[in-house]
Amino acid sequence: MFTGIIEAVGHIANIQAKQGDLQLRIHTATLDMSDVKLGDSIATNGVCLTVIRVHENGFSADVSRESLAHTQIGSWQTGHAVNLEKALLPTSRMGGHIVSGHVDGVGQIRQRQLDARSLRLSVSAPESLRKYIAAKGSITVDGVSLTANALTDDGFELNLVPHTAEQTTLLHAQVGQQVHLEVDMIARYLEQLLRGDSHQPRTNRISQAFLAQNGFWK
Numbered sequence: 001m002f003t004g005i006i007e008a009v010g011h012i013a014n015i016q017a018k019q020g021d022l023q024l025r026i027h028t029a030t031l032d033m034s035d036v037k038l039g040d041s042i043a044t045n046g047v048c049l050t051v052i053r054v055h056e057n058g059f060s061a062d063v064s065r066e067s068l069a070h071t072q073i074g075s076w077q078t079g080h081a082v083n084l085e086k087a088l089l090p091t092s093r094m095g096g097h098i099v100s101g102h103v104d105g106v107g108q109i110r111q112r113q114l115d116a117r118s119l120r121l122s123v124s125a126p127e128s129l130r131k132y133i134a135a136k137g138s139i140t141v142d143g144v145s146l147t148a149n150a151l152t153d154d155g156f157e158l159n160l161v162p163h164t165a166e167q168t169t170l171l172h173a174q175v176g177q178q179v180h181l182e183v184d185m186i187a188r189y190l191e192q193l194l195r196g197d198s199h200q201p202r203t204n205r206i207s208q209a210f211l212a213q214n215g216f217w218k
Helices: 065-070 162-166 185-195 208-213
Strands: 008-018 021-027 041-044 047-055 058-063 081-086 105-115 118-124 138-141 144-151 155-160 178-183
Touching: 008 058, 021 041, 021 047, 021 065, 041 058, 105 155, 118 162, 138 155, 155 162, 178 185
Parallel strands: none
Antiparallel strands: 008 021, 008 081, 021 058, 041 047, 041 081, 047 058, 105 118, 105 178, 118 155, 138 144, 138 178, 144 155
């Protein structure tokens, strides 16, 4: 699990094809690797990668065909900048929101403009994900925990304060650039609860009416 609070910006040091999938070597720059061991998880532009080797200045990770099919990793080249975050510890502060590191879809930067010292971005999202995105709700963009300021016809708008922009790759995000999106997992689980188990009798399913009667829905 992660929080979406980026700890360092690294870059892809090497990409190696491996029997149909990829192995990445990632230079972690200022990320503290002293407590990282084999099997640990590091979110890389929002993708949860497993450390298979620790180097003096980074780590290596395998990328499966499943991950390649649902992310932009296949288009990365050596030198590509990436947001990095180590997995959440029980003692860590929850500075962002609960992030799983499982990319739900790929969006695209539609507009970019400065607003005083802030950076405003308009991002499109796949139609299948828009129902999970709420105004003033949490959204993860390339691993960064952000708030959707407002909804648009094809996605949402973001406002990045100077610190967030300067400490992540989003400072250099350009119109047309594709980004990894992960929606708030609470929204996904709530939908599953509302759907219920199709193998159970309908009377046992959780519904909006049931949630309202028990104070969980207004």
